[in-house]
Amino acid sequence: MAITGEIFRQNLTEFLEESLSPSSELHVLAVDDSLVDRHVIERLLKVSSCKVTVVESGRRALQYLGLDGETGSLGLDVSEFWYLVCGVVLTLVSAKVNLIMTDYSMPGMTGYELLKKIKQESSMFREIPVVIMSSENVLTRIDRCLEEGAEEFLLKPVKLSDVRRLKDFIMKGKVKEVEKKSLKRSTIVCNILTHLTSMRSVTIIALTIILKEC
Amino acid sequence: MLVLCEGQRQNMEVDQMQRQYLDYTKSLFLEKGFLDGQFLQLQQLQDENNPDFVVEVVSLFFEDSERLLNDLTFALEQKGIDFKKVDAHVHQLKGSSSSIGAQRVKNCCIAFRNFCEEQNIDACLSCLQQVKQEYCHVKNKLETLIRLEQQIVAAGGSIPVMEFSF
Numbered sequence: 003m004a005i006t007g008e009i010f011r012q013n014l015t016e017f018l019e020e021s022l023s024p025s026s027e028l029h030v031l032a033v034d035d036s037l038v039d040r041h042v043i044e045r046l047l048k049v050s051s052c053k054v055t056v057v058e059s060g061r062r063a064l065q066y067l068g069l070d071g072e073t074g075s076l077g078l079d080v081s082e083f084w085y086l087v088c089g090v091v092l093t094l095v096s097a098k099v100n101l102i103m104t105d106y107s108m109p110g111m112t113g114y115e116l117l118k119k120i121k122q123e124s125s126m127f128r129e130i131p132v133v134i135m136s137s138e139n140v141l142t143r144i145d146r147c148l149e150e151g152a153e154e155f156l157l158k159p160v161k162l163s164d165v166r167r168l169k170d171f172i173m174k175g176k177v178k179e180v181e182k183k184s185l186k187r188s189t190i191v192c193n194i195l196t197h198l199t200s201m202r203s204v205t206i207i208a209l210t211i212i213l214k215e216c
Numbered sequence: 217m218l219v220l221c222e223g224q225r226q227n228m229e230v231d232q233m234q235r236q237y238l239d240y241t242k243s244l245f246l247e248k249g250f251l252d253g254q255f256l257q258l259q260q261l262q263d264e265n266n267p268d269f270v271v272e273v274v275s276l277f278f279e280d281s282e283r284l285l286n287d288l289t290f291a292l293e294q295k296g297i298d299f300k301k302v303d304a305h306v307h308q309l310k311g312s313s314s315s316i317g318a319q320r321v322k323n324c325c326i327a328f329r330n331f332c333e334e335q336n337i338d339a340c341l342s343c344l345q346q347v348k349q350e351y352c353h354v355k356n357k358l359e360t361l362i363r364l365e366q367q368i369v370a371a372g373g374s375i376p377v378m379e380f381s382f
Binding site: 109159 | 254257258260261266269272273276277279280304307308310311312314315316317
């Protein structure tokens, strides 16, 4: 469970970099079990000047977002523990992805199930727009996804025009939001860091031990 | 006596290669339908900073397809055929062939899936043979296309942009 600590450290660094110098670059998380499609969607997004993270399953997507709630060896829900200690920071850290594009038919967790999981979150995660991609034009499927909160349903193979249109749409909504939030974030992060550095050394040692145990 | 300098000779070669490339491509698309507009899309995603994109995707397609065709062969050899599994494999093959623009392979897969639904063993076996054939054809064509592109680039030319509208 040193992994969670690592993810936290990684997330925090990334987050600090982003929030202290907010970029207007869209960060897209793409989920697809197909090797070929992953390569294509990554290129489509890069050509459209997006930052891209590509994963091969819903499980991996949730892991990346920090939503998979692993249990530590102490029988403690590790993610709960961290929320307890640095709740505000984690909630803010997780909003580093601006858009999720997921394939519908995937083994294990389908795109629809991933969509549901994200929309069920009671945090900023719910706000992340999710787009479903599918090679099958099934109306009931499309309806179901849109009802569950999908931003859009794209028919595969996804084209450059689709990605561009999507990006424009998301950017319009996001630019205003990012401006408001980044100021708020910077203030909160500074406050937390100040607080953490003034914590008693005993508490810091205790935290380190618990981290190692996990 | 016409004396051409090295540069002029090379230019002629490049021109010839480019013409050959365009003719070959036209036949692939328009005459035989091996590839469709999606392949053009992929070519448009390639640039000087990412000159190997198409080659990479095509290689992944070959890798993926060969694995799936093996899995399909295995699945259809079983005593008790699991049609759900067969369908899943065909669905994947349909997806990747569609993503690369391998139109004939994709169409084969569509027919294949219908027979899976009907649980028609003979038709499925026949489809498998067809898909394998179509895959071999398109693999051949793509390899030739890539070779022609590499020749042009090696001779200092640029790959001509195709002007078809789909």
